[in-house]
Amino acid sequence: MTTNDERIAESVAVALREVLPDWEPTVSTMPMDDAWVSVPVDGLIPALEVLLGRFDIRHLSAITADEIDGVLVLLYHFWEGEGITLRVDLQEPERRIPTLVSFLPGADFYEREVFEMYGVTFDGHPDLRPLLLPDDWEGGPPMRRSAIEETGESGR
Amino acid sequence: MSKTIVPIGPQHPLLKEPVAFQITVEGEQVIDSAMRMGYVHRGIERLCEERTYVQDIHLLERVCGICSHVHATTYCRAVEALIGVEVPLRGVYLRALLCELERIHSHLLWLGVLARNIGFDTIFMYAWRDREIVLDIMEDLSGGRVSHAANVIGGVRVDLTEARREEILGELTFLDGQVARLLNVVEQEQSLRARTRDIGLLTLEQVRQYCVVGPVARASGLDVDFRRDSLQVPYDRLTFEVPVHDAGDVWARTLVRSQETVESLRLCRQILEDLPEGPTSARVPRRVKAGQAIARAEAPRGEVFYYVRSDGSDSPARVKVRTPTLTSLITLPVQLQEITMADVSVVLSGVDLCIACADR
């Protein structure tokens, strides 16, 4: 376990300043050994290359989509002895982001789930179709706040 | 030869849960496969946002009936991190005790199902008979055989008297003997080895690319175990081995899970012998502070991941659950290549499917 000063996130942020000179990454710690580093949409792939190439961090635990203060945020959770998350704020109304599948085939199902639940398009994904929802699903992405407010409790 | 598509599921004697596979065969040789999941999708993440933190403990326990305790524990740890409360050591030890008992019951269950699916009913009956002892201990501790409701935010609501602790140690000794006999049969029995050797192969590189976790990853040579690697309390003060094999086939997974069962028995014994005195839960404030927290744990099938975000209200603003079975399912097209139709049941049993976990 590392202290706050030595978190991997800090080192990743330093490396990101080199590959993304126009971007100032924010680092924020989360309880229990995790920290997120902010990355722009077009900086996701360079950031991933930094994680894979320079730090040999290859384990992607999950991709979470969340609506924080009205902004649709994607969180890519990695783990190597401690947690390091890449946080990407998506642009509305496009909601597009490049896919990670060509680098990490393990991201496939996570991206498909975010696609169907939040309506995010992953550019370059080989097979972007719903994972869990039925084929005859009517109505929009069920996890979006707008969908929940429109359709009431659980949209039934 | 012409190609045929053999559908397996959603209702099939092989499957305990609904999931659909389409296996394309040419003669007896499997050449392609497709999978459709979502039959058990209950929309739990959305339901979590509509219920309170305490109601969610009971909801998340029912993501899966086999690994119910570890789901509730991981969620509680994330919420406790948001609140900033520390669970008393006795509560942490009791949580770990139930986690390890759950690992034993899950692996024995899996062994029985694997055996049944390859026609070895005797092992199914013996494994499930021995599993009843574990369920009895869990029922005595918490009141429930399968779903325990042992967790509260801040600790556990269950406790052990000194007399009961001694009795459970005795029951564990008996179970040690039963499990040793069972695993001796598993390791010596030629037919089991012949059916599972070289089937469902995954290399170390594939396991890393697909971000696979749990016994499936350890059976392909990836030495990861969240309990040890994260120095999680109380595992940082207990002695246990993490079995790793590198054959990458279903036989290696059988060996990994068998040895994990023995290690979990060791852990249960250590937890009971070193059980600290004190309260089992801490007082918590009524409101959860706004913020985000991540908790991970080593469930019987691998790393389970929870992300909880609070906006200061009664209900969580977001709960994200990523279960370990999802990482195994993504490797099935790779595992189902170049095998015969008869081996499909071995591959599907070898990954220890828990579709309820994967679909949520």
Place this chain on the structure above:
Amino acid sequence: MVQVLESLESRLRNWTQPVVRWARRKSPWILHFNSGGCNGCDIEILDTLTPRYDVERLGILKEACPRHADVLVVTGPVTRQTRDRLRRIYEQMAEPKWVVAVGSCSCSGGIFAGGHNVVGGVGEVLPVDLYIPGCPCRPEAIIDGIAKLLGKI
């Protein structure tokens, strides 16, 4: 002549009816289907087949194919994807057939009622003969329920 044959046929049926009913009561073959549950009730149902509870002594066998089974045992809430499959399985079973809903989820949707993909309990899709509540249902409760069902046959 026709009348003699008809009366003979109806007398034969009266004599054999009790035998047929006795045979059905002594060997109810079950088909288990999980229509979207967490697995808790499923493993308790499988538990009834194992040495501690051993329902085979009551003549209960777990069958693989709907056409061989008398009793459809359903666990879990019905989701949108399993609704049609459940109906299809029920239609494939030969008469006489019974449906048993095991666990609170198959009785009413249980803790998942209201989920965006959940239709409800089994009663929304099929005519249910027996409800066995519990979360999960204990094997003793399952055996007791099936025994009560056998009393109705």
